[in-house]
Amino acid sequence: xxxxxxxxxxFLRFHHAGDVTVKPGRRLGPRxxxxxxxxxxxxxxxTLYTSAGVTYALDSPFALITRPGETHDYNFDPAIPTxxxxxxxxxxxxxxxxxxxxxxxxxxxPATVADGSLVPQLMKQLLYSFHHRPARWQSMAxxxxxxVMEEMExxxxxxxxxxxxxxxxxxxxxxxxxxxxxxNETIEVxxxxxxxxxxxxxxxxxxxxHVGHSPKEWMTxxxxxxxxxxxxQRSDSVKQIARAAGFADEYYFHRLFRRMMGMTATxxxxxxxxxxxxEMAPPDDWGRFYPLNHIFILRSADKE
Numbered sequence: 001x002x003x004x005x006x007x008x009x010x011f012l013r014f015h016h017a018g019d020v021t022v023k024p025g026r027r028l029g030p031r032x033x034x035x036x037x038x039x040x041x042x043x044x045x046x047t048l049y050t051s052a053g054v055t056y057a058l059d060s061p062f063a064l065i066t067r068p069g070e071t072h073d074y075n076f077d078p079a080i081p082t083x084x085x086x087x088x089x090x091x092x093x094x095x096x097x098x099x100x101x102x103x104x105x106x107x108x109x110p111a112t113v114a115d116g117s118l119v120p121q122l123m124k125q126l127l128y129s130f131h132h133r134p135a136r137w138q139s140m141a142x143x144x145x146x147x148v149m150e151e152m153e154x155x156x157x158x159x160x161x162x163x164x165x166x167x168x169x170x171x172x173x174x175x176x177x178x179x180x181x182x183x184n185e186t187i188e189v190x191x192x193x194x195x196x197x198x199x200x201x202x203x204x205x206x207x208x209x210h211v212g213h214s215p216k217e218w219m220t221x222x223x224x225x226x227x228x229x230x231x232x233q234r235s236d237s238v239k240q241i242a243r244a245a246g247f248a249d250e251y252y253f254h255r256l257f258r259r260m261m262g263m264t265a266t267x268x269x270x271x272x273x274x275x276x277x278x279e280m281a282p283p284d285d286w287g288r289f290y291p292l293n294h295i296f297i298l299r300s301a302d303k304e
Contacts (some may be wrong), residue, residue: 027073030072043083171196
């Protein structure tokens, strides 16, 4: 695979990277690596990660870094395949490394990836750059990786203001993920409660306590959010958008949208619409633009 030589002003060396899904029950390690590895787990799993003698349950989206010579191991989810994105790299100079004292400290805890985080799309863009090698890919990849590390370092700061997903029970995290994935479908609270293995009452109380909304309120909020996104990305009529977002009653949709967004759907599209948004692929389509379960060897960028 071709690529540009390392630029003289580069401050990172990339070795290899990938977006892979491993079979249930696989164990990796204990092992030590000679470089740094950034790993991103996009979904809640029962994977266990151990570093410096401490074991962490990766029961929410997490990003973590292992350091050269640090003993660590993974016990992947025993029941379902586990997807993770990773990149191996080194620092060219100490100046950049010193920007991340908490993140690069041996045994540092995994960083939670909260809602609204930049990490998911930046990691996918990073893999896209490694696969396609556009002009100046090395510089772009460096900026992407450092932006991920900036966010991770910030999440480890005291009083960072981020809600720790580890405080959310995995049953609620899974319900939130299911709602996001099926926002345009009819979802019953009883259905979510059964998926969690809880009673309807216990699920509703726990959901309200951790999310700040009842399950029905949250589902409505996510469906209106989906409709708002579709209004900007599609040229369909408002009626078609309402149906695509799961609203069978157009008039109910209009009333709800105005109450929650402070304006009508037509006014929202007129105020925030941009024709360029219609050319963008949905975020979930990113995986189509580079091969999954493939390792990108980047040693062409490893020359001194």
